[in-house]
Amino acid sequence: MTTMTERKLTTQKAIAEAIRQEMGRDNTVFVMGEDIGVYGGIFGATEGLLDEFGPERVMDTPISETGFIGAAVGAAINGMRPIAELMFIDFFGVCMDQIYNNMAKVHYFSGGNIPVPMVLMTAAGGGYSDAGQHSQTLWGTFAHLPGMKVVVPSNPYDAKGLMVSAIRDDNPVLYIFHKGVLGLGWMTNNPRATGMVPEDPYTVPIGKAAIAREGSDVTVATVGLSVHRALDAADQLEADGISAEVIDLRSLVPLDREAILDSVRKTHRLLVVDEDYRSYGMTGEVITTAVEGAFDALEAPPARIAIPDVPIPYSRVLEQFVLPDAGKIAGAAKTLITA
């Protein structure tokens, strides 16, 4: 027997496999970051790469985000395809000039002459008591700023396909993985973090949402770990006779507005769930998209669940209070149905 009938991976291993295969295919692809080499990435996204490709292509850096992200921008400008890992998205504050004034804008500043084909990979999300400077998602912050694509996979299949797409894309791509979807042993076990992943390389298009579950009564649009929560909520709702459609946006920039509108025209009700802050963020953008494009289809005011505008608490009880979960999503969906 030479083939497996099925092959599953955790999301973490799917990301590492995508990078490994792209590094094997294209020798301009390389990785830089803190603890991405010997340690394999603190969340395992670069596991095994140093042994296979050596320290010239898998570079452990000092704690110097401005330095190595700037170096990645320079390498991308010169024709390489770097992947830089910002260990936690919360750390963006120490390197935002390189991210936003250089990575995101050089293509524009050069009149379209100088592409910056790099991937900035970073970990996001809470739920494991890591406090307010290690638990944010912040994707709305980056999606707000023009010049970067922003992708957020929720499962192993998309994680691999979106990473391959991000590496091959000639634009800078912010690749954000939620720590809770990786399938890491030290996090709360999450069965949805392990799934079928084809061994051969493939792409998942950036800017296309996925219907994670079809339904007819209410649309639940979300991203990242909240997709899992929404799928759990949809199971609960089904028991109550409510059919929820779960849309995994997968990409905030570009945002698949047509997928949102198509679903709202079908279900006539919209709930947006986000583990990012409530104000000025993804929930407002998605709801506005629905109101602007499918106002007449809406049978109730759109609703949203997001982090209230407070820092993420360290206390487990308080943190769970502010995070979206299946019960909150199911409750909000029921309220929408009866509205």
Add this chain to the structure above:
Amino acid sequence: MAIEVLMPFITDGGEEGVVTAWMVDEGSSVATGALIAEVQVEKVSQDVLAPVDGVVIGLVPINHPTAQGAPICRIVGMDELM
């Protein structure tokens, strides 16, 4: 003959480990060297590869405490299933 796949020895201290992810389902066919599970002892993770070709059966549940050196599943040769 069924081959037992064991929880690897990761520490010297005799702590129990757990399977944190199964990459196969009960009854999946695997080839020698295929990744079948990720296990963890004292927060140290390790991959478990199939030692032989065959069909994987008797998977211990995720997060079920298992002694290092104790079986986490068995692999049965296809010829035995025929």
